[in-house]
Each structure stands twice: as C-alpha cells, then as structure tokens.
Amino acid sequence: MELNKIIIGTMRLPNRETAVQLIRKAIDYGFNYLDTAPLYRLQSATENSEAWVGEALKAGDYRERALVSIKCGTGNGGMKVGEKFEQEKGFGVRTAEDFAKVFQQSLDRLGLSQVDYYHLWVCHTMEQYEEAFKPGGWYEGFLKEKAAGRVRHLGITTHADSNTIINYLKSGHFETVTLPLNITNLTRMEAVKYASEHGIKVIAMNPLGGGFLASNERLKELALRYLMALDNVHLLIGFTSEAEVDYAKWIEETSRQNPMSPEAILEEANQIIGSSEPRCTGCGYCLPCPQKLEVGGILGYYNLYKFLNIESAKNQFNEIQWDVRYKLKNCTSCGLCESRCPNQLPVRQILKHAREILY
Ligand code: SF4
Ligand code: SF4
Numbered sequence: 001m002e003l004n005k006i007i008i009g010t011m012r013l014p015n016r017e018t019a020v021q022l023i024r025k026a027i028d029y030g031f032n033y034l035d036t037a038p039l040y041r042l043q044s045a046t047e048n049s050e051a052w053v054g055e056a057l058k059a060g061d062y063r064e065r066a067l068v069s070i071k072c073g074t075g076n077g078g079m080k081v082g083e084k085f086e087q088e089k090g091f092g093v094r095t096a097e098d099f100a101k102v103f104q105q106s107l108d109r110l111g112l113s114q115v116d117y118y119h120l121w122v123c124h125t126m127e128q129y130e131e132a133f134k135p136g137g138w139y140e141g142f143l144k145e146k147a148a149g150r151v152r153h154l155g156i157t158t159h160a161d162s163n164t165i166i167n168y169l170k171s172g173h174f175e176t177v178t179l180p181l182n183i184t185n186l187t188r189m190e191a192v193k194y195a196s197e198h199g200i201k202v203i204a205m206n207p208l209g210g211g212f213l214a215s216n217e218r219l220k221e222l223a224l225r226y227l228m229a230l231d232n233v234h235l236l237i238g239f240t241s242e243a244e245v246d247y248a249k250w251i252e253e254t255s256r257q258n259p260m261s262p263e264a265i266l267e268e269a270n271q272i273i274g275s276s277e278p279r280c281t282g283c284g285y286c287l288p289c290p291q292k293l294e295v296g297g298i299l300g301y302y303n304l305y306k307f308l309n310i311e312s313a314k315n316q317f318n319e320i321q322w323d324v325r326y327k328l329k330n331c332t333s334c335g336l337c338e339s340r341c342p343n344q345l346p347v348r349q350i351l352k353h354a355r356e357i358l359y
Pocket of ligand 2 (some may be wrong): 279280282284287295296299337340341348
C-alpha cells in the first residue's frame with residue numbers, strides 16, 4: 001500500500017470517542033497511515049493513543065486500509081540517552097530485551113498481532129543513534145520482531161540537524177524519516193533532498209509549527225499546501241477533531257485542482273507575515289554553531305512572535321528550553337552564523353533582539 005500524502009498523527013487526540021470517530025473518517029478519506037507511540041495521550045494502560053487507535057481499527061476493514069506505525073527510542077525524550085528504562089513511555093530502550101517488552105506492550109494496547117512500520121524514536125543525537133545499534137541493543141530487538149513477521153519496515157523520528165540526519169540515513173537502515181518541517185522551519189531541507197534522492201520517504205511533523213501557523217486562515221492553508229507541493233513529503237497532521245480531518249481533505253483536493261508551486265506559496269506566505277524586514281528563512285546554512293544552537297529553529301519562533309504576534313510561539317519557545325539547541329541564552333555572539341548566512345542577515349543583531357523579546 002502506497003502512503004497517502006496526508007497521514008494521521010495521534011499525539012493530540014482529545015479522547016477515546018473522538019479519536020475513534022476521527023480516525024475512521026480519516027481512513028475513509030484515504031489517509032492511510034497512523035503514527036502512534038507509547039507516550040502519546042498516556043493516561044493509563046488502557047487509555048492512551050495506542051489503545052484508541054486499536055479500537056478504531058477493530059471495526060470493518062479499517063485495519064486492512066491503514067498502515068500502522070509505532071516507535072520507541074534509546075533516548076530520554078530530550079538530548080540524552082535514557083538513564084533508566086521507561087517501558088510505559090517507550091524511553092531508554094537500550095537492550096533487545098527492553099525492545100521486546102515495549103514492542104509487545106504496544107501490540108497489546110493496539111490489540112494487533114503485527115504492525116507495518118517501526119521508528120527509532122526521539123533520536124536527536126548521534127549518541128542516541130549509536131546506542132540503538134550497539135550489539136544486543138535496540139536494533140537487534142527490532143530485527144527479531146521483523147524476522148518473526150511482526151513488523152515490516154524501519155524508520156527514524158528525529159529533531160536532529162540536517163547533517164546528522166543525513167548521517168543516520170547513510171546507514172541504509174531506514175525506509176522513512178520523520179522530521180519537523182514547515183514553511184517557517186526549513187532547516188532540514190538538505191536532509192529532505194538526500195532522503196528523496198535515496199528513495200526514503202519523508203514524513204513532515206509539525207506541519208503547522210505546533211499549531212502556530214493555524215492562527216491565520218490563509219497562512220494555515222499555505223503551510224499545508226506548501227508541504228503538499230513537495231515531492232516525496234507526507235504531512236503528518238496531529239488531528240484533534242473531525243473538522244480538522246475534513247479540512248485536510250479539502251486541502252488535498254484544492255492542491256490537486258489548483259496546484260501552486262512551492263516558491264509561489266512561500267512568497268505569498270511571506271507577504272502575509274508582512275514586513276519587508278529581512279527574515280531568517282530557516283535554511284540552516286549557518287550551522288554548526290559552537291554552542292550547538294539551532295539558529296533557524298530559534299528564529300522560526302522569533303518570526304512567529306514578532307511578525308505574526310503569535311503569543312504561543314513565545315510560550316512554546318520557553319517550554320523547550322530543556323533542549324540546548326534552543327537555549328538562546330548560550331549564544332556568545334561569536335558571529336560564525338552571521339558569516340555563513342547566504343541571506344546576509346545581521347544574525348547577531350537579530351539573535352540579540354530575539355533574546356530580548358522571547359524570554
Ligand atoms: S553568534 Fe551565537 S548562534 Fe551564532 S554561531 Fe555564535 S554562538 Fe552560535
Ligand atoms: S540565519 Fe541565515 S543561514 Fe541561518 S537559518 Fe537563518 S537565513 Fe539561514
């Protein structure tokens with residue numbers, strides 16, 4: 001079964017009843033891939049995203065019409081390798097035995113005997129990646145399940161920078177890569193290009209910038225249509241209501257009937273953001289930063305807050321200060337990023353202003 005352009009994220013499902021209805025509606029629309037994880041909407045062993053997905057797939061032939069993807073990782077959800085094994089959440093999975101336990105837990109919650117995809121999850125650093133591939137580790141656990149016919153494909157889910165992602169993909173292990181991608185965060189386009197050239201499907205998470213881009217109707221439409229216009233990119237939308245599923249179907253149809261080029265979409269989106277002040281495009285060419293800062297990602301939040309007056313961008317930025325890549329306070333103003341910026345932006349000055357208004 002070929003992956004549809006729009007696919008189903010289950011991280012934001014509101015409750016069991018709505019989840020079941022909206023998942024079935026989405027599958028009826030042809031959105032034929034479900035991404036879930038042990039931690040998503042985890043309230044108890046029986047009330048969580050995996051269990052709700054499982055219930056949605058019980059009726060009729062929904063299971064036959066949808067690909068199911070689950071995941072767990074060696075990390076702790078952040079930048080470190082997990083110090084302890086957290087089976088319920090799927091974190092700190094560092095041995096093949098741990099993998100088997102989390103894998104079985106997911107199958108039990110889903111009520112399935114096999115799934116289609118498995119992702120190495122929260123793999124943000126090379127250290128977390130290498131932990132997965134050590135002898136007796138995560139990957140050996142995956143291979144055992146694959147040999148037993150309980151899973152077919154391997155993917156990776158990551159927030160790492162483009163170069164690190166390309167290094168993951170060069171291993172040849174992965175058939176899909178799930179990464180953050182939207183019109184205000186294009187820092188990983190090199191990785192998208194590499195994946196496309198090597199037959200690896202790209203799954204774009206955060207297509208609406210965690211919901212920020214949805215605060216303006218036309219911008220929301222353009223954000224989704226931009227990803228629709230990119231070859232080999234699939235939009236992972238974390239649905240919260242049936243109305244959002246209907247909207248996604250409308251986007252799919254509108255994009256087909258009235259196609260726009262990615263360049264035209266970006267141009268119009270930039271006009272809506274509406275300032276002639278030079279803005280970071282999130283291209284990522286200024287990396288690496290000696291302080292490990294994700295300059296384009298940080299300035300994505302800055303753009304939303306400063307140009308669109310989206311207050312939640314500021315809140316979100318403050319919420320991810322656990323992640324060193326967004327810890328703008330660590331910037332030393334060394335100027336390396338500025339010297340590499342192809343847009344010739346006064347990056348140090350912008351970062352200084354971002355620091356003043358975002359914290
Ligand atoms: S100026 Fe700041 S963000 Fe830019 S490279 Fe130096 S430390 Fe990193
Ligand atoms: S600061 Fe410049 S090089 Fe860095 S991401 Fe933004 S536009 Fe690209």
